[in-house]
Amino acid sequence: MTTANTLEDPRVTAELTRLFASADQDETRLPPSWRTDFAAMAPQEQADAAAEIVMPISAQGGRLLYNLIRAIRPATVVEFGTSFGISTLYLAAAVRDNGSGHVVTTELSAAKAEAASRTFAETGLDDLITVRLGDARETLAGDTPADFVLLDGWKNLCLPVLQLLEPRLAPGTLVVADDxxxxxxxxxxxxxxxxxxxxxxxxxxxxxxxxxxxxL
Structure with a gap:
């Protein structure tokens, strides 16, 4: 019996391979003073300065996310921090293989959001993904459901984003933070x-x- 695994789709495999290869060059794109400089920047300034930096979740981390979503079967997956879309591909692949659900992902960098959207179209997963451009503290405000949450944007914003979403988190909801x-x-x-x-x-x-x- 053949079981669906969208991670094995050649289109998804090709894009993940390309993006991880690009991520391997992240250190060469960063100036020596980036840690000090970034700490003094506002979130939008950080996003603009890091517009070419992939900053991905690891492949193992991505597969763990895939497995969690396959098991939990959330209706709406919320991601803080799209970047170039590596983690989003793992989330959407799991949603695809579950047969239902949707991913809402957020990104501050317009360049990254545009690049990620092209990647989602290339993999055929774009119908499962909504990209919201802007500050997640604004784009996730309102009544967007959150049945599974991945926090992988700027680390100093992870707690404010979580607290924004908390009123919508049912008991048993999983929240995952990277790094x-x-x-x-x-x-x-x-x-x-x-x-x-x-x-x-x-x-x-x-x-x-x-x-x-x-x-809880």
Whole structure:
């Protein structure tokens, strides 16, 4: 019996291979002072300065996201931080193979949002993905459902975005944050690891680490 796995679709495989190869060159695109310079920038300025930087989730992390979504079968997946769309491809592939659902993803950089949209069309997954351009604290405001959440944008904004979405998180909803090794994510980690805030949280040791938190 052949089982559907959109990650094995040649179009998806080709785009992931291309994007990961581009990500391998990220360090060569960054000026030596980028960490210091970025810390002093506003989010939109950071996004514009990093318009050519891929900053992807790892391949293992992507496959973990695929497996989680296949198991949970969320109706609406919300992603903070599209970049060039690597993580979005894993999310949308799982939604495709579930047979239902939709991905809402957000990006501050207009150049990245445009490039990602082209990638989604190339893979045939664009009908499952809505890209919202702008500050996620604005584009995710309102009543957009959130049945599974991936936080992989600027780390200092992960906590504000989570708190924006919290009223819409049903018990059992999973929230995943990437790059637990980054100091700028620490306020978020302190929050979801504090039982008083209503989460059961565990760190999954894949690449730079994923924090997987279940809304209680």
């Amino acid at each position: 637990v090794n980054l100091e700028s994510l620490q306020p978020y980690l302190d929050y979801v690891r504090d039982p008083e805030n209503g989460y059961q949280s565990v760190t999954f040791p894949v690449e730079d680490g994923l924090e997987i938190s279940c809304r």
